[in-house]
Amino acid sequence: MSGREPADPAVPLIPDAAALRAHVVVRRRDFAVDIALDVAPGDTVAVMGRSGAGKSTLLGALAGLVPLDGGEIVLDGRVLDRAPRVRTAPMHRGIVLLGQDARLFPHLSARENVAFGPRAAGVPASVARSSADEWLVRVGLPGAGDRRHAQLSGGEQQRVAVARALAAEPRVVLLDEPLVALDAVTAAEVRAMLRECLAGVTTIAVTHDAVDAAALADRLVIVERGRVTQEGPVREVLAAPATAVAAAIAGLERVEGVARRGGWESAGMRLESSDAASLTLAAEEGTPLAAVFRAADMRLGEGCPATVRRLEPTPTGVRVVTDRGTAEVSPSEATAIRVGDVVLVRVEADRVRFVAAS
Template identity: 55%
Template sequence: MSEVDAVTPGDRAGLEARVVVRRGGFVLDASLHARGGEVVALMGPSGAGKSTLLGVLAGLTAFDEGEVRLDGRTLDDGPRRRTAPSERGVVLLGQDPRLFPHLTALENVAFGLRVRGATRAAAADGAAEWLRRVGLQDHGRRRPARLSGGQQQRVALARALATAPAAILLDEPLTSLDTETAADVRALLHRQLAATRTTALVATHDAVDAVALASHLVVLEDGRVTQSGPVRDVLASPATRFAAAVAGLNRVVGRRDAAAWRAGGLVLAASTLQTAGDAAAVFRPGDVRILGRAPSGPGEWEARIVRLEQTPAGVRFRTADPDVAVDLPASHAAGLEPGATLALAVDPAVVRFVAV
């Protein structure tokens, strides 16, 4: 099995899982370990198995082989033993806050405490305190229909953390929010997860979530863990094309021979590589520039544009043979179109090589 090992020290055993799920032609085969109080980000393309893995951990999805343990307790042991979702000490929070529409914000938060056995008065007091912690102390009497999307997610987070779960699973919780609201809720998540030392697994498509919330990053592709480690390390040295895209980097696989490293028309000196064979060149799309002349030296090549994409800072175009992303200010992209051929260059000094 693939293994995810998040190694930041914690006071509790944390969350451990080794699971195999077979669904038709798809197989999820992965292991995970998050120490107590640690936040681990889980990233992967759509269909990689992220939600399936969270469903297994929450007790909502059956699995074929393996084991799930939380703080030293065995929750599931394949088909032999299965702990009900309500008895696991695990909360799953997704894009939909799933608030009760007929209850106020205060009553929604208090509901979780009442289920855990708190008296009506204690639940109300606890709910009021958590609404204060998420910045909604003046919204307790409002029902969800009178709250914005960001406010509803704050209430859902308060309801989840108020019950002091052993672990919280966050499945793309910020995707449906606008950029500014998502940033506010992200900052709130960071503060409250740190303050409560809640073990958390955050499934996301956004590298900002990983950087802002997590100490470790796990990349899941096609049901397998393809890379894991400290967030900074994974983003600095992506092991796959998907991880490179998340990090905002080009990762171009080529081959080194006795003379140089080559990928399509791109040729670079590769003195840092010890042996011949496959290696990936890693560099930023912003490091590539358009030449006003024909290519003539190392790091210069001719490429055909295959598509254009808008970015917050301008325009990105991708080329074929090799597949390279190039970032330009919008003002410099006039006249570019798919099918056009350009002479490009990247300074060999900014290129790093990583093993494939």
Template identity: 55%
Template structure:
């Protein structure tokens, strides 16, 4: 077995323990991270949550860079961390962490940066050089191997960092918002490259991100982390279709309004909608901001309600109006937003046919 493959020496491929299995508790001042995360071998898990939720802390523990207070980390049946006092060093884990900063050596060429990773893992000089050339071709930089990082664009630097990470054949790849610092077009290109190479290599990966596009394009499963706790997890499509929290709904681009059904209708404040027959318990109404309309005059019945504007937010297509009682987002074209202001009264309408109900967990 080559030294480069050592990170996967305990793969066993398809056994029940294959993949990443972690449960960690980290206490820092008034914040506590208490989260479990599982990624079957070869799968990609998206980790989403608001700033300060603990995403980077969790990845730091998995990479062996951050101490924890309780828990364990296992990878392909191999114990990386049994307890806070029994932990493998980062270099011995077979785990690579790649963040927003590519962290390339500025004095080395792209080729030598990739080769460096291979040399650290025991490859001979010639083999490392061949491996670097191979991976630069795979990430579309075959002609730029002689350039130093300062001579590369941000997207090209991130491609070199990805090549260096995957060249060492890691048992798990951790990506901490790797596309955040890139412009939209470049991020799309690197995202496509990530999808292609993760699928081709079968690398188990965890991607921390703020962008639902990353989850949809890259991941099999989605874990939502809020205030140090996992609030929802499951297949990406299921989580986005039935968000369990306000944050998850915002990620999915949906309004999420909790109401209560009685014998006549479903109600949340002044919003009244018909509901499935025979249901008399709390339900969550889910609908798109683009399905809500601003109407003139007072509310006139089912699906129309009066409320007040809380704030206005800019969107690529116009203005998003946030309201209170209930908290709803409404997308309005820029030319129709004149006169709307925080505190102003407003009447909204949603077609009941555009509303889907899910059970409140």
């Protein structure tokens, strides 16, 4: 604790927000992670990408658990890491990492888990425990201070882990998919709690769920094979994905082609758009374009021929994956479709957007 008077439970006890600037270079067996991040004080940046893209390596380096092969990490003007000569131990960084596993101390109560960080920093036990009870209220667990690890559900354990992390007054919080092991209902509840408790805390959140990014973050960074391929405000990135990976994250189809006659064409397939920005892009004849649309907006039965590559059952129907994009159909419609079939597909102009392609 910093010696402040106890605050109202509605106001998180957090230190002044920190600015983080990092260039993380870590050589891996098959590729090098080379990622630059600049996070303004109090902002939350979401990092997304396929498994193995280097996201957890990035967080490990920021937390001091993975040594840099190049670059530097600077927190509010203080150099934490600069390869190869400067390296600050994890416990002296002011950065806390919260992962998928709550990793609570099983022999301690919820209260003592939360009080652990302040007590380790020299705060008197009574003050640390009082603060811990305040944090348990903030994360939605009033009166749970005496309960131990085995008496808490998975969602409750994550709430205690968040309280323990923030009670240590970190300058930066790193989230490594803390909701992935929770059921959908519990994840939604913990997500809302995180949004409230992390307001004003400089945060980097690695996630595979676009809902997490939209709910928690100001900016989104897409990482592929250790490199940043797109970044910007969350909704802008999700609405106009620059790569197939970004499109998959956003739940969109992205098919590359070129501008032809005011529309988009690729190997005999033609799409048009009623979107004003898309029409401007399509006016440049021959310009590489990507057509972006939702799978639910592609229809079968008329339009351009496409070959069925696979069928994927979903909770509400079947996804028909073709070489021209993916359509969603009802289970009854899917009974007549086989892999290798040639089907006709179309997407209405008001459902298509064009984005620049390289």
